[in-house]
Amino acid sequence: MTAAPTHLLAVHDLTSDEILSIFREAAALKAMRRRALPTQRLSGKTLGLFFEKPSTRTRVSFETGMNQLGGQSIFLSVADIQMRRGETVADTARVLSRYLDGLVIRAYEHHAVEEWACNATIPVINGLTDLHHPCQVLSDLFTIREKKRRWKGIKIAYVGDGNNVANSLIEGAAIMGMAISVACPSGYEPDASIVEWAREKAERTKASIEILRDPYVAVKGADVLYTDVWTSMGQEKEQTRRLKVLAPYQLNEKLVAAAHPDAIVMHCLPAHRGQEITTDVLDGTQSVVLDQAENRLHVQKAILIRLLRDR
Ligand code: CP
Numbered sequence: 001m002t003a004a005p006t007h008l009l010a011v012h013d014l015t016s017d018e019i020l021s022i023f024r025e026a027a028a029l030k031a032m033r034r035r036a037l038p039t040q041r042l043s044g045k046t047l048g049l050f051f052e053k054p055s056t057r058t059r060v061s062f063e064t065g066m067n068q069l070g071g072q073s074i075f076l077s078v079a080d081i082q083m084r085r086g087e088t089v090a091d092t093a094r095v096l097s098r099y100l101d102g103l104v105i106r107a108y109e110h111h112a113v114e115e116w117a118c119n120a121t122i123p124v125i126n127g128l129t130d131l132h133h134p135c136q137v138l139s140d141l142f143t144i145r146e147k148k149r150r151w152k153g154i155k156i157a158y159v160g161d162g163n164n165v166a167n168s169l170i171e172g173a174a175i176m177g178m179a180i181s182v183a184c185p186s187g188y189e190p191d192a193s194i195v196e197w198a199r200e201k202a203e204r205t206k207a208s209i210e211i212l213r214d215p216y217v218a219v220k221g222a223d224v225l226y227t228d229v230w231t232s233m234g235q236e237k238e239q240t241r242r243l244k245v246l247a248p249y250q251l252n253e254k255l256v257a258a259a260h261p262d263a264i265v266m267h268c269l270p271a272h273r274g275q276e277i278t279t280d281v282l283d284g285t286q287s288v289v290l291d292q293a294e295n296r297l298h299v300q301k302a303i304l305i306r307l308l309r310d311r
């Protein structure tokens with residue numbers, strides 16, 4: 001009988017040891033790719049991707065990653081599969097589990113990926129929901145380790161909207177024992193139950209989780225400066241208000257100058273230049289956004305091997 005599948009729906013599904021093991025594998029895969037060494041670790045396996053929202057990085061890095069591991073992927077467009085004609089998530093998940101070896105789901109409500117995971121008998125990976133973006137943040141932690149050579153003692157300042165990326169970063173910082181200061185306007189805080197969970201976790205890992213109003217206080221002494229779009233996918237109707245309320249949180253040269261001089265600048269992309277980040281900062285010498293995007297590939301390949309290999 002096949003063992004129950006292991007899913008990855010949020011960063012908190014993993015322990016620090018499991019994260020470190022994924023990163024060791026990711027570093028090895030990255031080194032192999034640099035030397036153009038082939039690997040067939042997922043030969044014969046097929047990954048399905050069902051995305052309710054658009055994607056450039058997540059889709060392409062998962063599909064390419066699967067290909068590089070000797071497997072294949074199938075993109076299941078919302079417009080083409082029978083769900084749009086009323087077939088339920090439960091029925092679709094049970095049927096797809098008979099064909100596929102893993103599924104990446106990008107959804108609006110986090111509850112939707114939980115429903116996929118509840119019904120699938122294959123691993124389900126969260127490719128972003130309104131609440132979490134675990135694959136992004138695992139890749140970001142890997143990038144921070146590459147650039148700063150450590151996690152302990154590192155301070156992350158996240159400025160702007162307390163969204164899915166902020167929520168996952170808070171979980172990651174709590175698990176890895178890092179300090180994170182989130183600066184956001186009132187009403188735009190990260191998810192309260194995630195912050196509560198992270199603060200409890202932080203007591204054991206010596207992390208620190210701070211939610212502030214003033215971006216200049218948040219970036220003081222920070223080694224990592226992180227921002228994300230002010231209007232996430234699905235919030236388009238709120239855009240005018242968001243542009244106004246979040247304007248003081250722009251990551252610009254003045255804010256960068258208030259951080260540690262060696263601070264790295266991160267953004268999960270896509271960026272809205274001139275809104276949450278200025279072009280000079282996004283393209284500046286402290287920016288690591290392209291390495292960050294590249295590392296999605298290596299870290300997700302390690303995740304795929306971990307979840308799909310022995311099934
Ligand atoms: N950062 C990220 O998840 O990008 P996509 O929306 O392009 O996948």
Ligand code: NVA
Binds near residue numbers: 163268
């Ligand atoms: N917070 C953004 C991330 C995009 C990768 C969104 O959800 O649209």
